[in-house]
Amino acid sequence: xxxxxxxxxxxxxxxxxxxxxxxxxxxxxxxxxxxxxxxxxxxxxxxxxxxxxxxxxxxxxxxxxxxxxxxxxxxxxxxxxxxxxxxxxxxxxxxxxxxxxxxxxxxxxxxxxxx
Amino acid sequence: xxxxxxxxxxxxxxxxxxxxxxxxxxxxxxxxxxxxxxxxxxxxxxxxxxxxxxxxxxxxxxxxxxxxxxxxxxxxxxxxxxxxxxxxxxxxxxxxxxxxxxxxxxxxxxxxxxxxxx
Numbered sequence: 084x085x086x087x088x089x090x091x092x093x094x095x096x097x098x099x100x101x102x103x104x105x106x107x108x109x110x111x112x113x114x115x116x117x118x119x120x121x122x123x124x125x126x127x128x129x130x131x132x133x134x135x136x137x138x139x140x141x142x143x144x145x146x147x148x149x150x151x152x153x154x155x156x157x158x159x160x161x162x163x164x165x166x167x168x169x170x171x172x173x174x175x176x177x178x179x180x181x182x183x184x185x186x187x188x189x190x191x192x193x194x195x196x197x198x
Numbered sequence: 199x200x201x202x203x204x205x206x207x208x209x210x211x212x213x214x215x216x217x218x219x220x221x222x223x224x225x226x227x228x229x230x231x232x233x234x235x236x237x238x239x240x241x242x243x244x245x246x247x248x249x250x251x252x253x254x255x256x257x258x259x260x261x262x263x264x265x266x267x268x269x270x271x272x273x274x275x276x277x278x279x280x281x282x283x284x285x286x287x288x289x290x291x292x293x294x295x296x297x298x299x300x301x302x303x304x305x306x307x308x309x310x311x312x313x314x315x316x
Contacts, residue, residue, distance in 0.1 A: 116303065118304075118306075125306060125307075125308045125309065126289065126306035126309075128303045128304070128305070131303060139303050141303075171241055173241075173243060175243070186233065186245045186248060187243075187245070187304060188245070189235075189242055189243035189244075190242065191240055191241045191242040192241040192242070194241070
């Protein structure tokens with residue numbers, strides 16, 4: 084079974100541009116969540132989607148948005164990029180139940196550098 | 199609000215020795231789950247072990263065990279017989295029982311960088 088796939092692996096953008104990151108979850112998983120990882124702030128939750136609906140959102144500005152398609156693939160978009168948006172963006176998938184022991188399966192991330 | 203604290207930014211351990219990575223947590227929820235993930239330099243987060251708040255036994259997964267002390271709100275990871283491949287960042291994380299359907303949010307600690315010395 085293929086794991087969580089994130090594309091692209093690396094991305095370089097300049098301030099003011101926008102960017103779209105893609106995440107393909109494990110087959111059969113209906114939940115996708117996104118995390119931002121920076122040396123200063125650590126791992127921070129961005130949002131989660133289940134069956135094309137956003138169920139939960141972290142404390143990020145409106146420049147960060149996402150969506151999920153009917154095949155559970157998800158995209159994350161960041162508009163008007165700032166230098167502080169440079170980070171590793173991790174996507175995780177899970178079957179999507181309410182069980183607290185349901186583990187998340189992570190992709191290798193997209194390393195975004197904003198110049 | 200939930201909070202995870204990992205007080206060891208970095209640790210150096212001799213190969214084949216056991217190592218304990220500390221994790222304390224804070225939550226007002228009665229039902230919650232505690233996780234440990236490993237992040238090698240490749241970036242991918244790898245699940246290691248899970249402990250539920252109502253589990254009476256400490257969780258074990260191969261060389262990994264979780265020392266769960268509920269009253270102290272600690273969930274330390276123990277790696278027995280460390281190997282060179284264990285060198286990585288280790289994150290403690292928590293998820294609480296949802297009030298609404300949907301609980302995929304994990305709260306992470308700041309991580310511990312473990313280096314195994316040959």
